Amino acid sequence: MSSDAELQGDLSPSRVRDAVLLRDVVFRYGKREPVLRIPELRIGLGESVFLYGPSGSGKSTLLSLVAGVLQSTAGTVQVLDQAFDKASAATRDRVRGSRMGYVFQSFNLIPYLSVRQNILLPCELYRERLRHMREGSLHAEVERLAQRLDISALLDERPSTLSVGQQQRVAIARALIGYPALLIADEPTSSLDANRRDEFVALLLEMVEEARQQGNATTLLYVSHDMGLASHFSRTLSLSEINQASQPEGGRAAA
Ligand SMILES: Nc1ncnc2c1ncn2[C@@H]1O[C@H](COP(=O)(O)OP(=O)(O)OP(=O)(O)O)[C@@H](O)[C@H]1O
Numbered sequence: 557m558s559s560d561a562e563l564q565g566d567l568s569p570s571r572v573r574d575a576v577l578l579r580d581v582v583f584r585y586g587k588r589e590p591v592l593r594i595p596e597l598r599i600g601l602g603e604s605v606f607l608y609g610p611s612g613s614g615k616s617t618l619l620s621l622v623a624g625v626l627q628s629t630a631g632t633v634q635v636l637d638q639a640f641d642k643a644s645a646a647t648r649d650r651v652r653g654s655r656m657g658y659v660f661q662s663f664n665l666i667p668y669l670s671v672r673q674n675i676l677l678p679c680e681l682y683r684e685r686l687r688h689m690r691e692g693s694l695h696a697e698v699e700r701l702a703q704r705l706d707i708s709a710l711l712d713e714r715p716s717t718l719s720v721g722q723q724q725r726v727a728i729a730r731a732l733i734g735y736p737a738l739l740i741a742d743e744p745t746s747s748l749d750a751n752r753r754d755e756f757v758a759l760l761l762e763m764v765e766e767a768r769q770q771g772n773a774t775t776l777l778y779v780s781h782d783m784g785l786a787s788h789f790s791r792t793l794s795l796s797e798i799n800q801a802s803q804p805e806g807g808r809a810a811a
């Protein structure tokens with residue numbers, strides 16, 4: 557199911573139109589009421605989308621479906637032209653590892669690896685991730701990202717010696733290495749104050765724009781409940797508007 561041929565064939569650029577296409581998607585945890593019922597969600601290649609919704613409304617669940625960590629209960633989930641609703645876990649892992657960057661609220665840096673090793677990790681795990689890089693440019697790419705994110709002096713440190721803001725920038729470098737086709741961010745700014753939050757999002761979008769200018773379009777799906785960030789993005793989506801599942805107690809009311 558997850559051979560190179562299958563991946564390469566399905567991911568050839570000419571066949572990829574939408575980065576993300578969901579149709580009639582239902583997702584439920586076990587036998588509980590569905591958390592998501594989404595008739596349609598379409599994200600075009602190269603779009604930067606801000607998705608907001610109250611706590612508990614299903615934002616992280618939706619991102620997990622798009623990242624292929626979870627599989628829909630019903631409906632079509634097409635991501636980078638792969639049918640995630642039908643693909644094996646191994647195929648979904650490979651697509652995620654080789655073509656996506658993912659930044660979580662907790663940055664999930666590996667404590668016993670240096671900053672440099674953390675940034676290189678996706679490339680160590682998934683060699684296909686290097687397909688957009690010139691031979692031998694990997695370490696130069698780490699230096700470039702580190703310089704851009706102002707963490708060059710920290711490359712040989714352990715994450716535990718870094719400030720939260722610095723750790724967050726390491727997580728961004730790790731998500732951006734190898735020019736991922738899809739970058740998914742789940743509330744990565746919730747531990748920052750408003751000024752630093754805006755700075756962070758502006759920098760992230762600048763880096764996505766730079767990649768685009770070099771011919772590597774990155775589609776960005778950014779989730780937050782902080783509407784103040786919406787103006788940075790090319791499109792804003794309300795999860796409550798696209799999701800027809802009834803919300804859990806307090807779901808819609810929360811900030
Ligand atoms: N592993 C799980 N098992 C069962 N229910 C879950 C699980 N994860 C989430 N849920 C439920 O699914 C609903 C949506 O959760 P989700 O984490 O997607 O919300 P969210 O919008 O990301 O919230 P927040 O803004 O607080 O991160 C919630 O009611 C939650 O309790």
Ligand SMILES: [Mg+2]
Nearest residue numbers: 615616617742
């Ligand atoms: Mg969440």
